[in-house]
Amino acid sequence: MFDFESCLKIGKGEYKRMMEPLIIKMGKLQREAKTKKIPVLIILEGLDASGKGAVMNELLMALDPRGYKVYSNNKDTEEELLRPFFWKFWKNLPGEGEIAVFDRSWYFSVIKNLNDMNKKEYKRRCQEIMDTETLLRNGKTSIIKFFLFISKEEQKKRFKKLDKNPSTSWRVTKEDWESNKNYDEILEQYEKLLDNTGNEKGVWNIVCSEDIDSAKVQIFQRTVAFLEKSIEQSGQDTLEMIPLKEKSFSLDSVNLVKSISRREYKKKLKKYKEKLMELEHEIYEKRIPVVLAYEGWDAAGKGGNIKRTVDRLDPRGYDVIPIAAPNDIEKKHHYMWRFWKDFPKGGHITIFDRTWYGRVLVERVEGFCKEEEWHRAYHEINSIESQWSDDGAVILKFWLHISKDEQLRRFKGREKTSYKNWKITEEDWRNREKWDLYKDAVEDMITMTSTENSEWHVIPGNSKRYARLKVMEIIIEELEKALKKREK
């Protein structure tokens, strides 16, 4: 993999002659990629002192500074450590027409934490990396990855040179010298990791940077070729259609006559609220992130349900995120991007009032995305939810179900009650006409995305009282389960 025979050396004159046309091309391609609205992700990995900084500067010099952002992934902030592994990367992913340069990435984060990982966790991370890159590519992001390597001797020489110059000696740390001593081991770790995550051929550009100028030329050549290809292929439909599983769930099977007396409701509600208050503190102590995902028919009672659930909670411990149509920044990103952004810190609760399942509900029904895209979304969502739960989060998903008649009753009721009629709009009536299309979509969704760690809870909602208690019961039960698991 790290082929030292590929290490070339070029002269100053040749370097200039080769670089000049590449620089002009690069600027042109950046503008074209912007016009074509392609999100471009450039990942730069490599050994210490392999010249990532120099390469990056050369690259950025050729680009219009108004079109890219550089993100350094060398250290984790406090805030990032309280989030799932991929969180800090997602928030910096490029939107349409943007270029993001990652100075190190998920690969380095794996290597960095190698000692805290068992074999199973390592394998899982490798799989997640492959899934994430695939999912981003399918979401139209062009990704190019570079790995720079140098020999042990060259690395030592560079450290020494930096160390000797008083204006750069601060850059050489004890860890750097350590990494030179363990050079062989580290090289092997990278080799293994790159091997384990190579699901597509030729995706890694492994470049010898023993001679920096030669490395720069190679990186420019490959980036230019990569951008040309991305631009050429943009707009082409290459997504395969993934067939759906046969439905294993029908909304008709939900027993909607369940209800509860006012007296019992009051008694239980009080008890549950207190319990939830205690649990909020316990999950905070254990730094468990909790996601409550609410979906349901219009007028199914999501708002009132959320209200009761959070009633006694400390407002500093939870957030309610209402999901409406995406704003113009969100539209430029992958459909999961805005949900990652609001993912709770360890110990906090985020309640999504409507969710990422919009992809397979409203976007499917209204034709906002292609069939190939929403078919694929079930798998993408499963993959991301399993990342979240494997990283320690509790994910609870509720579908609040009511009958079509009950919805009609509530719509009419809302229209009549003066302080409620703001709640009912033309759109609600239009959605209602598409009841059967939505029913179909809901049944597919529940069939396709009820997984071991995040199954769907279908809540009978004709009785609001029953539905509220039921949701709270499930939250209590699941949080207690998660807390017990954590104790082990």
Place this chain on the structure above:
Amino acid sequence: MFDFESCLKIGKGEYKRMMEPLIIKMGKLQREAKTKKIPVLIILEGLDASGKGAVMNELLMALDPRGYKVYSNNKDTEEELLRPFFWKFWKNLPGEGEIAVFDRSWYFSVIKNLNDMNKKEYKRRCQEIMDTETLLRNGKTSIIKFFLFISKEEQKKRFKKLDKNPSTSWRVTKEDWESNKNYDEILEQYEKLLDNTGNEKGVWNIVCSEDIDSAKVQIFQRTVAFLEKSIEQSGQDTLEMIPLKEKSFSLDSVNLVKSISRREYKKKLKKYKEKLMELEHEIYEKRIPVVLAYEGWDAAGKGGNIKRTVDRLDPRGYDVIPIAAPNDIEKKHHYMWRFWKDFPKGGHITIFDRTWYGRVLVERVEGFCKEEEWHRAYHEINSIESQWSDDGAVILKFWLHISKDEQLRRFKGREKTSYKNWKITEEDWRNREKWDLYKDAVEDMITMTSTENSEWHVIPGNSKRYARLKVMEIIIEELEKALKKREK
């Protein structure tokens, strides 16, 4: 100020009777405020154990959770500590139609840091608080502030009660007991602070919460009245016109014949780039945030100038933020909001390619804001820039100046050169027609906002080489000055 004779006690029945209509009203007013696009900021301050949490929950219960966000300002994150004092508040300010509830605010932050502040700094902070609130109000944000107080005995009783219950005892800390011991002193500190920041009559709602139910009713009554007033007054023009100072600067006085030989340029450029590289590290060591604000005529050479300046810098240490028309989220906020967001951390450099001065340039010339608004903006900007620099930032502002003839030459040149013609648009030609209006605006801007800590540097730009070196010279000089100051 803290009038214990105002402490009322009400019965359960009376509480219910009074609260119910208030709750319905509150929901209605929230929706109206949303329709009218009013940003609403509710600030909740108070003594420890004064019941802020209980009041907050009651308030939030009455609101639609989809319309507000709660922000706890009790602790600072790592990231926040590397930013100016007001940074963490700005990023959470409500946009149009949103409600933000601040659980503590800049007042608490002052009290918390009282021991690290001398008299002068304290006075400055008080002034900044008043300026910030005024500036937000003039930017259409409705602000209501509550301060909850209880007696020393009641506070002790509440701590004891929390401490006795095993599910709440974790909430009582050593600092809490400490604060009860120092009750009188703390109360006096708040009294002094509220006094020193009271620039408008009746703005503080100081509520005795010896009896929580009575406090809740009072807070609801006042919030309802406040929202009603805000809604009633929204859309009314109440801004006074602040007259401009007479121009003390004319662009005609700029000597544009300055230039420099190619040879000297190359020599100096290399030297300056290296110097900047060193300085980047030194400001990082000293954790100084640096803002480089670029303004200038179209085709004045901002892009190329920025490119040379950052050439040798470590890309992890700076960000270039290109400023285009605001996106739809930015449009909902105060015109300064998006610039606060990108304010550099201590030790980092942010380069704004166009800036907040858009308010007094393009917005003025194109009529995107009212005359009263841009007149006021000079003072608002001065106030915010002086906050930044007083909190330790270096702010350097450049106006890149070229002659009208030179602009024409460059426009035509861009049209002719194939790999440059993307740089010239219809809009550039339209702006050019308004040259005199812009000239007037630039001269007013430089007259009004060249302050001691952040003066304008007008850069003769007909010679690109000269302009590049000049900007770098100024940056070097000013950073060295700032570093020297820090050593003292």
